[in-house]
Amino acid sequence: MAEPRISSIDGKLAEDFAAPSHIEEVKEKMAAFARCHAEAGRRVVLITSGGTKVPLESRTVRFLDNFSSGRRGASSAEYFLDSGYAVIFLHRHRSLYPYTRMFLTINMLDALQFKGGNPGDVVVNQQVLPNIAKVLKRYQEVKDGSLLLPIEFNTLSEYLHLLKAAAQALSSIGSKAMFYLAAAVSDFYIPTSEMPEHKIQSSDGPLQLSMKMVPKILSPLVKDWAPEAFVTSFKLETDASILLDKARRALDTYRHQAVVANVLDSRRGYVVVVTPETQAELILTEDDVRNEVEIEEMIVSNLTSAHTKFMTQQDGSQK
Amino acid sequence: MAEPRISSIDGKLAEDFAAPSHIEEVKEKMAAFARCHAEAGRRVVLITSGGTKVPLESRTVRFLDNFSSGRRGASSAEYFLDSGYAVIFLHRHRSLYPYTRMFLTINMLDALQFKGGNPGDVVVNQQVLPNIAKVLKRYQEVKDGSLLLPIEFNTLSEYLHLLKAAAQALSSIGSKAMFYLAAAVSDFYIPTSEMPEHKIQSSDGPLQLSMKMVPKILSPLVKDWAPEAFVTSFKLETDASILLDKARRALDTYRHQAVVANVLDSRRGYVVVVTPETQAELILTEDDVRNEVEIEEMIVSNLTSAHTKFMTQQDGSQK
Numbered sequence: 001m002a003e004p005r006i007s008s009i010d011g012k013l014a015e016d017f018a019a020p021s022h023i024e025e026v027k028e029k030m031a032a033f034a035r036c037h038a039e040a041g042r043r044v045v046l047i048t049s050g051g052t053k054v055p056l057e058s059r060t061v062r063f064l065d066n067f068s069s070g071r072r073g074a075s076s077a078e079y080f081l082d083s084g085y086a087v088i089f090l091h092r093h094r095s096l097y098p099y100t101r102m103f104l105t106i107n108m109l110d111a112l113q114f115k116g117g118n119p120g121d122v123v124v125n126q127q128v129l130p131n132i133a134k135v136l137k138r139y140q141e142v143k144d145g146s147l148l149l150p151i152e153f154n155t156l157s158e159y160l161h162l163l164k165a166a167a168q169a170l171s172s173i174g175s176k177a178m179f180y181l182a183a184a185v186s187d188f189y190i191p192t193s194e195m196p197e198h199k200i201q202s203s204d205g206p207l208q209l210s211m212k213m214v215p216k217i218l219s220p221l222v223k224d225w226a227p228e229a230f231v232t233s234f235k236l237e238t239d240a241s242i243l244l245d246k247a248r249r250a251l252d253t254y255r256h257q258a259v260v261a262n263v264l265d266s267r268r269g270y271v272v273v274v275t276p277e278t279q280a281e282l283i284l285t286e287d288d289v290r291n292e293v294e295i296e297e298m299i300v301s302n303l304t305s306a307h308t309k310f311m312t313q314q315d316g317s318q319k
Numbered sequence: 320m321a322e323p324r325i326s327s328i329d330g331k332l333a334e335d336f337a338a339p340s341h342i343e344e345v346k347e348k349m350a351a352f353a354r355c356h357a358e359a360g361r362r363v364v365l366i367t368s369g370g371t372k373v374p375l376e377s378r379t380v381r382f383l384d385n386f387s388s389g390r391r392g393a394s395s396a397e398y399f400l401d402s403g404y405a406v407i408f409l410h411r412h413r414s415l416y417p418y419t420r421m422f423l424t425i426n427m428l429d430a431l432q433f434k435g436g437n438p439g440d441v442v443v444n445q446q447v448l449p450n451i452a453k454v455l456k457r458y459q460e461v462k463d464g465s466l467l468l469p470i471e472f473n474t475l476s477e478y479l480h481l482l483k484a485a486a487q488a489l490s491s492i493g494s495k496a497m498f499y500l501a502a503a504v505s506d507f508y509i510p511t512s513e514m515p516e517h518k519i520q521s522s523d524g525p526l527q528l529s530m531k532m533v534p535k536i537l538s539p540l541v542k543d544w545a546p547e548a549f550v551t552s553f554k555l556e557t558d559a560s561i562l563l564d565k566a567r568r569a570l571d572t573y574r575h576q577a578v579v580a581n582v583l584d585s586r587r588g589y590v591v592v593v594t595p596e597t598q599a600e601l602i603l604t605e606d607d608v609r610n611e612v613e614i615e616e617m618i619v620s621n622l623t624s625a626h627t628k629f630m631t632q633q634d635g636s637q638k
Contacts, residue, residue, distance in 0.1 A: 059583055062505075063383070063386065064375075064381065065382055066380060067381070100427055107416065109418055112451070112455055119452040119456070122442065122443040123434075123441065123442045123443070124442070126439070132431070133439070136433070136441060137438070187519075187526075188521070198558045199558070202506035202533075207528070207530040208527075208528070209528040209530070210527055211525060211527075213525055213526075214521075236380065237518055238517045264378055
C-alpha cells in the first residue's frame, strides 16, 4: 500500500472540503488552552468522538453517517480528566458528552419534582438519579478548573479541518500532547463540485451514488502537523478475523504510537491495544460489569502509562 | 404517474424490510390507547417525527440518514395535546421530544446546583431554565392523563412496519383519527438481500451505491389501512419553485386530506397547508417571534379545524 503524500492531502483538504468559518478562532482557543495547561505541568489530550455527517446535497436533506453514539469518547474524557489530563473534546454535535452522558437514557423531566408542591422549588429526585450529586460535583470541579474544552463538528469537512487545526495548535507542547482519535470517521465522500445543489428527486428513479475515498489524515497528522505527539487511532471492524492485521498495518503505514482495535458487537467488553512492540488485551469481567467498571477506564490507564514512557524516551533522545 | 398497487407494496414490505420483533405488542398497545381515548370523546393523532436510518451493511457501521432534528413533530405534539387530542408519538430514537425539547440546547448540569451546599439537595436554577416550572407542570398533567404514547424507531424498516401497525390500530376509531406524517422518510434503500454483511472496506476503493426506491406507503395507508382517517403528509423541498406543484400532485395521487408544504431554509417561519379545495399560507411575523409563538401552533390550529369539518362531513355522508 503506497503512502499517501502529505502535500496532496493538504491540497485535497482545501479543494474538496469547505473549512468552517470560525476555524482560526477555534485554533487560537485550542492553542491557548494547551499552552496554559502545559505550563501548569499538565498533559493535554485531544479526544475526537462521534460519527461524521457526509452530505449528499449542498442544501443538505440527505447524508451518509457512521454509527457512533459518542459513548467511548465521552466516557474516556472523564477518565483522562481523573488522570490529571486537560481535555479538548472534539465531538459531533449532540453526541454523548462527559458527565451528562449518564442521564441520556432517561427523560430529565421524569427526574424532576416540585418540592412541597412549590413551583419555585424544582428539585432532582435522587431515587431516579442516584449518582447526580457525585456527578454534578465532579462536573463543577472540571468546569471551575477549565479542564475541558468542548469543540463541536457536524460534517466530515468540519471534522477534518478542526482536527488539522487542533494538531497544529497542540504542536507547541510537543510530547505532552496525546491524540485519542475515537470518532467514527467516514471513509467516503462526495466532493463539493460533484454535489447537486437541491434535494435529489425520488421521481428521477433509483439512486446511483459514486463516492470518493476520504484522504487518510492520520498521515500528515503524524508526520507533519504534530510530529512529537503521542497518537492513538481506533480500528472498528465487524469481522474479528481481519481486525488485528488491519491494526498492525495501520501502525506500519502511519508510524504512530497505538491502535485501539475493537469489534462492533463486543466493543464494550473487549479491546486490544496494539503498539509497535506490544499487544494488550483488555477484558471486562462479569465482576467488573457488576461493579460498574467501564472498559474505557482500562484503555485510558493503559495509554497514559504508555504516554509516560513515550515522554521519557522523547526527552532522552533529545539530550 | 401510475399509482402503486397496494398488494405489491404490502409484499415489498414483507420481503425487503425486516419487521421489529415487538410489532404485535406495540400494535395492541396503540389500539388500546386509541380505543380508550376515543371512548372518552377524544380524537387521536398519530405523529411521526425525525429522520429514518437506512443501513448500508447488515452489521451496520454506515447508514444513510435524512436531516431532521424532530423539532416540528415534538413541538406539534404539544399543541395537539393543548387542543385536546391524545397523541401517539412515533419518533426516531433520540430525536427531539415534547416538553424536554426546550432543554436540549443547554447542558442540564449547567442548570443544576446544590442548595445551601447540601449534596442531598440538588435543585434547578430557574435563572438558567426560566420556564421549567410551567413545562414540568404541563408534562406531569399529560403523563397523569396518559395522553401521550411514545413509540420509537431507528431504521426505515422499523418506521414502515410501525406506521402500518399504527394505521391498522387506529382504523377502529374511524374519522376521529388524524395522521400527521412529519417524519423525514428516506426515498431510497438497499434491500436486505443485496446488503453486505460486514463493514464495507475502504481499501476496496471508491464506493458505488445503488439504492432502490422506497415504496410509497401513503397509498395503502389512505386506501386500505385507515380509509376513514384524516391524513396529513409533509413535503419538504429546497427548491421553492417546485414545491406547490409537488404538494398538489401528492394530493391528486394519494387522495388524502392535506399536505403541509415547506422549504428547508424557511421552514420555521413559513408553510403552506394545501388541501384539495384550499391553500393557506401560514407566516410567522416578527412580532410572533418576539412573543415566542411557534409556527406549529398555527399548523395545528389550521388542521384541527379542518379535521372537525372532515368529521362532520363523514358523519353526514354515513347517514
